[in-house]
C-alpha cells in the first residue's frame with residue numbers, strides 16, 4: 001500500500017534532512033544566539049503551512065528531481081519588466097515570445113518597491129513585501145508568476161541582502177533611535193573604525209559615491225554604505241538579520257518565486273584588515289539561506305551574484321565543507337571577462353589558463369550561469385598571478401588596453417562602449433556597452449564588418465550555451481540591440497552609465513530583417529541544439545584543453561554517449577589545428593551547429609574567423 005504523508009510529516013522529514021546542514025554554519029555565525037534553531041524551525045514551519053498547493057506540489061517534484069535546474073533544457077532570459085512588457089499585467093502577453101526562444105528561467109530585474117528617486121536600478125529596496133507600484137501590485141505579480149510557471153518558465157527575482165534602502169522600515173526605525181534596528185546595520189559613533197576599515201576596502205563607485213561610510217547629523221553616527229549613500233549595509237553578524245531576511249525570502253517564495261538572484265553577496269561579511277569581500281562567513285550565510293529554503297520551499301533555488309576574481313569565485317558553488325550545500329548557481333563573470341579579453345586581443349592563452357587552472361570540471365549539485373552581458377558594467381578581473389603565465393601579457397596594461405579597446409578609442413577597435421567608474425587613484429576603469437555594440441555591430445560600416453559582428457555574437461551565444469550551467473540571455477541581445485545613449489537625458493539615470501546597456505526592448509527590431517533577424521536565427525539554432533544535447537547539462541564535466549594554439553579556445557563536455565569537443569576561433573583570421581592537438585583521433589566527426597560533417601584540409605581542422613564548432617564523432 002502506498003504510504004500517505006501529511007504536510008506535517010513532510011515538513012519533519014525536510015527539517016531533519018536540513019538540520020545537519022544548518023547547525024554548522026549557524027553555530028559558526030551566531031555562537032551566542034539562544035534558541036536560534038527553535039526560532040528558525042518555527043519560521044520555516046509557518047511559511048510551509050502558508051505554501052500554496054501548486055507550489056507544494058512543485059516542491060515534491062523537485063525533491064524527487066533535485067537536479068532539475070542542471071538540465072540542458074534550461075535557458076534563462078534576463079529583463080526589466082517595464083522595458084520588456086510595460087508592466088506586470090501585460091507580462092503574460094509576452095510569454096509566447098519567451099517560449100518561442102526556448103526560455104525556462106525568467107530573471108525579472110528588480111521589481112520590489114524601491115526608494116523614491118535614484119534607486120541604483122531598483123537595488124535600493126524600501127519594501128520587500130511590496131511590488132514597485134510602477135509595475136503593478138502583489139496580485140499582479142502572483143498572476144504573472146503563475147502564468148510563467150504554467151508555461152514551464154521559472155520566475156526569478158533579485159533579493160538584495162547586502163543592504164536596504166535607507167527608507168526601509170528597519171532603517172527608518174534605526175534612524176529614529178531604536179537600538180533593536182540599529183543593530184540591523186553597521187553604525188559607528190565616530191570615524192575611528194570606518195577610517196581603519198577604509199585602509200583595506202575597495203571603492204565600488206569611486207565616481208558617483210566615493211568612500212564606504214556616510215555620516216548622518218541627525219543620527220550622530222556613521223553608517224556603512226558600500227554602494228550608494230542611500231544603500232545601508234545590513235549587519236549579518238546579527239542573527240535577527242538572518243531571520244528577517246529569510247522571512248522575506250520565504251514570503252516571496254510563496255508568491256511564486258522559484259529562484260532568487262542573491263545580490264552582491266561578496267560584501268556580506270566584514271572584518272578589519274581585509275577587503276571585506278568573499279570572507280568565509282559569506283559562505284556560511286549562503287549555506288544557511290539555501291538549506292533553510294530547502295526545508296520550507298524546496299522548489300526554490302538561489303543564484304549568487306559574486307562578481308569577483310577567479311580564485312574567489314569557486315567557493316560560491318560550494319567547496320570543502322560547503323560542497324553541494326550553498327547556492328545552486330553563480331554568475332560566471334570570469335568566462336565573460338575572458339570572452340571579451342580574447343576577442344579584443346585575438347589571443348586565448350589567458351582565457352585557457354584562467355579557465356583551466358581555477359575552475360573544477362564540475363560541481364556537486366551546482367553549476368555556473370554563464371553570460372556575455374548583463375545590466376552591469378564589465379570589471380576587468382584580470383590578475384598579475386594569471387598574466388604571469390602568459391608571456392608578453394601584464395595585468396595592469398592589459399586591463400588598460402581592454403578599457404581602451406571597448407570604449408572604442410584604441411586604433412582599429414571594432415567596439416563602441418564607454419568607461420565606467422574611473423578610479424583616479426588606482427587607474428582602474430570598468431566598461432559599459434551592449435553585447436552588439438561591444439561586438440562591433442554599432443561601428444560596422446561595410447558588409448564584411450557586419451558579418452564579423454554577427455559572427456562574434458554567435459560565438460558568444462554558442463559559448464555560453466555549451467560551456468555548462470544555465471546560459472543567461474540578456475534582454476535585447478537576441479536581436480543585437482545597440483547602446484542606448486538616451487540615458488543621459490533622464491535625470492535619474494544620467495549619473496549611472498550602466499543605463500547604456502539597459503535599453504527598452506525594441507519590438508520593431510524584433511521583427512526586422514537584416515542583422516537582428518540573423519542574430520535571432522543564430523540564437524534559435526544554438527538553443528534548439530543545446531536542448532537536444534544532453535552533454536550540455538550542468539552536471540556534465542567541462543574540460544578546458546590546452547592545445548598550444550593561441551587563437552583558439554577548446555573545451556570538451558565529457559558526457560554520454562560520447563564527448564562533445566567545442567573549438568572556438570577568437571580571431572579575425574582562419575585558424576588551423578591538427579585533430580590530435582584537440583585530443584581527437586582523426587575519425588569522422590560532425591559539427592552539431594552546422595549539421596555538417598567535419599572536412600579536414602591537409603589533415604587539419606580549419607576554422608574561419610570567429611567560428612565555433614561543436615564536434616561529436618559521426619557514428
Ligand code: GLC
Nearest residue numbers: 120121123160227263264376
Ligand atoms: C549588484 C547589481 C548592481 C548593483 C549592486 C548593488 O552588483 O547587479 O546593479 O549596483 O549589486 O546593489
